Amino acid sequence: MSAIPSTIQAVSPARPGRARLLFCYLKRDRLALAAAIFLVLLVLAALLGPWLMGDAATKLGLRHRNMAPFGLDAGWLYVLGADTLGRPILPRLVVGASNTLGIAAAAVCASMLAGGLLGLVAGYTESWYSHVIQRGADIIMSFPSLLLALIVLYTLGPSVTNLVIVLAITRMPVYLRTARAEVLELRERMFVSAARSMGASSARIVLRHIAPLVVPTLMTISAIDFATVILAESALSFLGLGIQPPEFTWGAMVANGRGYLATAWWIAFWPGLAIMLTTLSLNILSSWARTVADPQQRWRLQKLKKAAR
């Protein structure tokens, strides 16, 4: 029996490594490349910032109070201006990145993992705990999240760990519901029946067959959620239940500048811009990742060689 001709060319024998291939795909999408570079810089700033500029960020300088940006008279540290206590904004952004990104990343990852897993379970089984999980999520959703945070942080005391836990819990239902909705559709698909007829266990079906198709959606949501978490954290900090001074985050910096918007816009503007750029980069990168993960969409990132004519 002869092999049927295929419409696709044979796979070339020497395939580049996985990492190289990913990098190639990244290079094809200019926007995603820019986003990735920005995020790498941000992570470097978060790791090295406190060590490089820790002192400058907390140095009070009453002469520089509410100094306007773009002036180099006071040195390059003051290029983005200074805040109400005369601290330079640029080093504060760099140093604040580590707290901000650390808390937000931890909270988003925790809520995505917990919400995603519970959603997979709730979507796949029809037993009683599926209902328990869903009603639990409904309770969290209907309870004012700020109030929940207040109660928890008041009883447990403000600390970074507690803050992450509270943020993760309040954001969890979004992931849970999305994951469950996707699973409900996917589990009726034929390849799930096929896996079951081969004797695959529920755990295998959920993790091997369903989860890979749900994860890209959750990643996209988490990228958007990042900004929400940063701002929610600043709201808690504002109430004195989040990060305690002298520690600070971008959210706290925005809250700080809120009262000076009319006279010194730059105090709130720069950290706000940093939050926006971070979220935007994450968004672009997650949409790139979704394209790469989908074998049917991957061609969008491939070099499309045309035939000579």
Add this chain to the structure above:
Amino acid sequence: MNTEAEKQPILRIDGLTVDFLSDDEPARAVDNVSFHVHAGETLVILGESGSGKSVSTSTVMGLVDCPPGDIVQGRILFQGQDLTRLDDEARRRINGCKIAMIFQDPLAYLNPVYTVGRQIAEVFQHHGAADARQARARAIELLARVGIREPELRVDFYPHQFSGGQRQRVMIAMAIALEPDVLIADEPTTALDVSVQAQILDLLRDLQRERRMALIMITHDLEVAASMADRVIVMKSGKIVEAGDAREVFTNPRHEYTRTLTSALPHGDLADASNRRSGVVAQEPVLRVEHLVKEYRLRSGAFAGKRVLRAVDDVSFEVCRGETVGIVGESGSGKSSVARMLLRLFEATSGAAYYNGVNIFEMDERQMRKFRRKVQMVFQDPFGSMNPRMTVQEIISEPWAIHGDILAKSRWRDRVAELLELVGMRPDHAPRYPHQFSGGQRQRIAIARALASEPELVVCDEAVSALDVSIQAQVIDLLADLRTRLGLSYVFITHDLPIVRHFADRIIVMQQGKIVEQGATSAIFNQPAHAYTRSLLAATPQPKWLRAGREQAAGAVPA
């Protein structure tokens, strides 16, 4: 016909070449294809899946995504106008209005949240042919024309309230709404039962005669092709290998490929002599099904209140070791439900099924694991039955990952290569994804997966219905081969009687959940006892030239 041949063709395609682009070298889907069609003529494009027949006509409609599709060269002339040069706006005026298309799967192309009346009316309104009230009236007219009963009532129904054949009629109604000059039908009857197929083909012929449309029909089904075509082109690997008058091509094929195609026709008087049935069958039942019943409780239908639907009604049969049992029936006859219950994908309402003496419905977890290893299923739809995110390697090795004791992980790669070769594919297909294969190739992958766990019994649910005749024959040969070599037993579920004629030892005919007839294959074909079996046998399409001859002989006025 002679006068028409001298006239200018309504649609002419010249040297069309289409590539699909990716990281590797561009893949040529259509290679220097030229054809034309006159008004009132039927051109059939025949070829196996992946031969580029759909791509070439999708290009006419501008439905190929660019990129990854890339029209390297060629012209598409419609009434003298080159379609490849038109912008979207000009193209829209032609699509649907002058050139219309019907697709294989009407459910996928009808919007489930709008009534069919609204969707047909939309065609008129989009092209500014009628206002809302007139559009509705014309939608009702059209539904009546395509043979939907009670069109005034049904116009407000949703697509899911129609059967497959009726949905195809609705699609045809939408396509002919604006009286197009060219109608392209892409496998319009592949998803339908034989008797419904015959009705749809009749409808298409009538409409064509009435409106003098040019009909381009894409099919892999030789009988359908023969019954419709004035002219035929045969495609293979993106190239035209043979073109000409239908009768000439079918009765006197010149190209080797066309010859294998026509010889692969499962019909004919010789079929009984050259069958692939198993000779000797051990009298030891592998599977015994007793009084199987499946009931569905319907909440409230469109007409009735609460009622119970018996999808499977008191079905009993046996499968012996090394035997092939064909279950034949139209869609809705409950044959697929039987398969799904046997594999415990559905729970049975009552009844029992014994596999090697153990009741499947009462197995504990350990027995079930063993059972899942020894009984495999090949699903109807090779598109849906594989995870789109897994490579072929992962798909075929999945049974080994599930049942850890079959094969050591280090040997997976070699065994996958072996299995791929066994089902007639190349080992270097392993790192690819299912969407990169044609339907026939995917079904081979599905068979390779079913064989991976070395089963005793394979349940094939319409496993070859979506494939082309030549590949059907190959796959059935393959299954028959494996039966003799590995001692497999099959339960082979299909709506297509001719296929099982070659292959099955015994046939069970099902209608509306009940077994109406069962017996040895030759007995069923030679002396069908039940009226339903006879009607199934009679629904096979007849070649057009034969029929035309008969009509003339009977004094009928030819069109």
